[in-house]
Amino acid sequence: MNFDFSPEENAFREEVRQFISDNYPKHLTESRRAEFTKEDFLSWHRVLAEKGWVAPHWPEEFGGPGWSVTQRYIFDDECAKANTLIVLPFGITMLGPVLMHYANDAQKAHYLPRILSGEDWWCQGYSEPGSGSDLASLKTKAERDGDDYVVNGHKIWTTLAQHADWMFCLVRTSQEDKPQKGISFLLIDMNSPGIEVRPIITIDGSHEVNEVFLTDVRVPAENLVGEEGNGWGIAKFLLGNERTGIAGVARSKNAVKRLKEISCAELVDGEPLIEDMDFKKKISELEIDLLALEYTELRTLAAESAGRGPGAESSILKIKGTEIQQKLTELIMEAVGTYSLPKIPMLDTGANYNLVGPDYSHGVSQNYFNMRKTAIYGGTNEVQRNIIAKFVLGL
Amino acid sequence: MDFDFTEEQTLLRNMVQSFVQDNYDFDSRMKIVRSQTGMSRENWSQFAELGLLAAPFDESLGGLGGGAVDTMIITEEFGKGLVTEPFLPTVVLCGGLLERHGSDAQKDMHLPPLIGGEKIWALAYSEPKSRFNPANVQTTAKQDGDGFVLSGLKSVVNGGPWADYLIVSARTSGEGWQQDGISLFIVDKSADGVASQDYETIDGGRAADISFENVKLSAESLLGTLDAGLPLLEEALDYGIAAICGEAIGGMHKAHQATVEYCKTRNQFGVAIGSFQALQHRMVDMFMEYEQSVSLTYMVNMHVGGDAASRRRAASGAKVQIGKAGRYIGQSAVHLHGGMGMSEELNVGHYFKRLTAIDAQLGSIDYHLKRFGSSEAA
Numbered sequence: 001m002n003f004d005f006s007p008e009e010n011a012f013r014e015e016v017r018q019f020i021s022d023n024y025p026k027h028l029t030e031s032r033r034a035e036f037t038k039e040d041f042l043s044w045h046r047v048l049a050e051k052g053w054v055a056p057h058w059p060e061e062f063g064g065p066g067w068s069v070t071q072r073y074i075f076d077d078e079c080a081k082a083n084t085l086i087v088l089p090f091g092i093t094m095l096g097p098v099l100m101h102y103a104n105d106a107q108k109a110h111y112l113p114r115i116l117s118g119e120d121w122w123c124q125g126y127s128e129p130g131s132g133s134d135l136a137s138l139k140t141k142a143e144r145d146g147d148d149y150v151v152n153g154h155k156i157w158t159t160l161a162q163h164a165d166w167m168f169c170l171v172r173t174s175q176e177d178k179p180q181k182g183i184s185f186l187l188i189d190m191n192s193p194g195i196e197v198r199p200i201i202t203i204d205g206s207h208e209v210n211e212v213f214l215t216d217v218r219v220p221a222e223n224l225v226g227e228e229g230n231g232w233g234i235a236k237f238l239l240g241n242e243r244t245g246i247a248g249v250a251r252s253k254n255a256v257k258r259l260k261e262i263s264c265a266e267l268v269d270g271e272p273l274i275e276d277m278d279f280k281k282k283i284s285e286l287e288i289d290l291l292a293l294e295y296t297e298l299r300t301l302a303a304e305s306a307g308r309g310p311g312a313e314s315s316i317l318k319i320k321g322t323e324i325q326q327k328l329t330e331l332i333m334e335a336v337g338t339y340s341l342p343k344i345p346m347l348d349t350g351a352n353y354n355l356v357g358p359d360y361s362h363g364v365s366q367n368y369f370n371m372r373k374t375a376i377y378g379g380t381n382e383v384q385r386n387i388i389a390k391f392v393l394g395l
Numbered sequence: 396m397d398f399d400f401t402e403e404q405t406l407l408r409n410m411v412q413s414f415v416q417d418n419y420d421f422d423s424r425m426k427i428v429r430s431q432t433g434m435s436r437e438n439w440s441q442f443a444e445l446g447l448l449a450a451p452f453d454e455s456l457g458g459l460g461g462g463a464v465d466t467m468i469i470t471e472e473f474g475k476g477l478v479t480e481p482f483l484p485t486v487v488l489c490g491g492l493l494e495r496h497g498s499d500a501q502k503d504m505h506l507p508p509l510i511g512g513e514k515i516w517a518l519a520y521s522e523p524k525s526r527f528n529p530a531n532v533q534t535t536a537k538q539d540g541d542g543f544v545l546s547g548l549k550s551v552v553n554g555g556p557w558a559d560y561l562i563v564s565a566r567t568s569g570e571g572w573q574q575d576g577i578s579l580f581i582v583d584k585s586a587d588g589v590a591s592q593d594y595e596t597i598d599g600g601r602a603a604d605i606s607f608e609n610v611k612l613s614a615e616s617l618l619g620t621l622d623a624g625l626p627l628l629e630e631a632l633d634y635g636i637a638a639i640c641g642e643a644i645g646g647m648h649k650a651h652q653a654t655v656e657y658c659k660t661r662n663q664f665g666v667a668i669g670s671f672q673a674l675q676h677r678m679v680d681m682f683m684e685y686e687q688s689v690s691l692t693y694m695v696n697m698h699v700g701g702d703a704a705s706r707r708r709a710a711s712g713a714k715v716q717i718g719k720a721g722r723y724i725g726q727s728a729v730h731l732h733g734g735m736g737m738s739e740e741l742n743v744g745h746y747f748k749r750l751t752a753i754d755a756q757l758g759s760i761d762y763h764l765k766r767f768g769s770s771e772a773a
Binding site for chain 1: 396397398399400404464655658659669670672675676678679680682683686687688689690691693694696697698712715716764765767768
């Protein structure tokens with residue numbers, strides 16, 4: 001047991017740092033995710049894809065870099081330090097492993113390279129108005145008609161569907177006694193006739209999520225992944241993978257750094273806020289929580305690379321990771337004080353606005369509002385606790 | 396980066412585990428705790444025989460070269476069995492100080508009987524008014540010819556009643572909580588002027604308030620450099636934290652496990668109480684606190700040998716986590732056991748008490764939260 005980096009690993013860190021510094025698109029620094037365009041996300045995605053680094057956890061045979069757990073840790077750490085845009089998880093993190101595990105050879109050969117290159121933008125068609133935490137109650141129906149499925153239904157909270165070329169979608173292909181049965185996993189072309197995407201504006205004023213209406217959408221039967229009716233197993237597999245990436249440790253470390261910088265700049269009766277014992281204590285508690293989570297994630301990754309897991313324990317990463325992300329946005333908003341009040345209009349509204357207050361204050365409250373979603377998405381934190389209770393504690 | 400244990404370490408763990416199973420079941424443990432002395436010399440000799448007292452020390456000193464991680468493995472298993480014998484003060488705190496900072500003569504004289512289980516040691520650093528700050532020292536050691544004269548009072552010395560030797564912090568210059576001017580001394584507890592008031596602690600352990608009245612010390616009893624003992628003491632306490640974290644996760648594991656098992660079998664309203672979501676989520680929160688504590692226990696044991704700044708941060712961060720988690724898991728374990736949790740005859744209350752005591756040893760949550768915040772690497 002040790003925490004030393006080998007000379008090769010240190011050289012790798014240097015290589016990653018240099019690569020980011022040389023290749024990260026300069027116009028993409030210092031902004032909020034809600035303000036980035038499709039092209040912004042894709043420009044960084046393509047740079048990484050060309051280098052072969054866009055899917056750190058993919059096996060080499062599918063175009064992954066074949067990195068060790070430590071290399072993946074270093075890569076995440078350096079991306080976070082440089083405050084790069086994230087690579088969106090829908091294709092790379094969520095769908096990719098599902099296809100490798102369940103898809104037929106033709107599907108793998110067609111879709112995986114296009115995920116890597118960024119040619120296809122994927123969105124996730126899971127939640128429905130009546131199916132949130134109780135996902136298995138979903139009603140969107142796919143009926144077989146010749147070589148096609150005909151899909152009718154209503155998906156909601158579909159993140160960045162406004163940009164999507166494709167949607168991986170849970171649909172009901174038969175009515176069974178148990179709701180988990182009869183669910184299938186279908187890949188749907190978002191340009192198909194009968195699909196309508198309507199924006200949902202969230203409490204931070206951003207347009208990140210959507211409703212997707214499907215009316216008599218014809219989907220070729222060859223777009224079914226795995227067997228008809230085994231979609232629930234795939235859905236659970238996907239959520240398990242989603243949880244491992246969800247801790248967001250490296251990004252949160254960077255946010256702590258930002259919180260401290262703000263706390264050094266803000267003054268309380270002439271003294272830096274960071275010298276205020278009450279506030280400092282809040283920062284320290286958060287940092288210790290994050291440090292523990294970092295090592296919990298490393299332990300999970302190490303177990304995974306030794307062929308154990310990720311088990312239901314990865315729900316801890318989701319719960320703790322999102323609690324920390326939320327607390328961070330809350331403390332940053334608190335640290336900023338009065339200048340947390342001005343509202344920053346979204347760029348895509350075309351509104352002109354004058355920014356007031358220090359740069360670091362812009363949008364902090366909207367970020368705080370936005371991050372409330374983290375305890376809700378990917379299976380609420382209460383559902384995660386149910387998962388641990390059932391599968392780890394055997395209750 | 397590597398989180399695996401070596402084959403030797405797994406063997407060590409198995410050995411300690413079977414010792415605890417065979418010799419330290421709940422009833423045997425309670426017999427020891429309720430005895431006059433509160434420890435078993437027989438167990439102590441067995442520790443020596445099994446090589447546990449030699450585990451962390453360098454091979455050149457008659458040790459097994461295991462370092463902090465081996466120590467953690469031992470304390471974790473001891474924590475599961477609520478072992479009361481003074482492994483922490485003797486081997487980790489005092490043995491570590493001797494190994495890292497003793498002169499060759501001091502090492503030659505003291506380490507073999509320590510490793511052999513013949514002599515027991517305790518670290519006398521806290522005082523009635525020092526709270527948790529090891530720099531706050533009023534005990535004095537005044538130069539007297541070649542040697543020193545030691546006077547003062549040390550409070551709640553863990554393992555003090557059993558100790559043959561003490562390592563005592565004293566002011567040789569300066570005052571209050573000045574960093575400079577503190578020196579460490581090896582003191583024979585049977586020396587003239589040493590008086591020990593012994594008592595039982597809340598967790599079944601033993602401690603003592605030890606007074607020193609003009610105790611004459613030779614020049615050779617100085618450990619480390621004159622006036623520069625504080626960094627050595629702080630380092631020793633951080634090693635102590637790394638070890639006590641191991642003990643804490645052992646105790647947390649057992650308390651949590653016992654609670655889950657109990658809730659699966661205890662029926663109320665016609666069902667097992669473990670089927671209630673309110674209780675399930677509390678047990679999941681206990682589990683998460685436990686896992687987070689394991690993570691920081693590994694972390695501190697990997698970093699405790701590093702530079703002072705990262706060692707301090709690692710130790711204080713870990714101590715805060717196990718303090719909070721220990722409290723939460725201990726309280727919840729008692730609560731979820733209902734009335735049974737209140738009974739002295741059930742082990743769960745004893746894990747609660749030990750976890751409670753651990754927070755007040757080697758610095759509390761609040762003390763280490765402040766220390767963590769001020770230990771920022773520049």
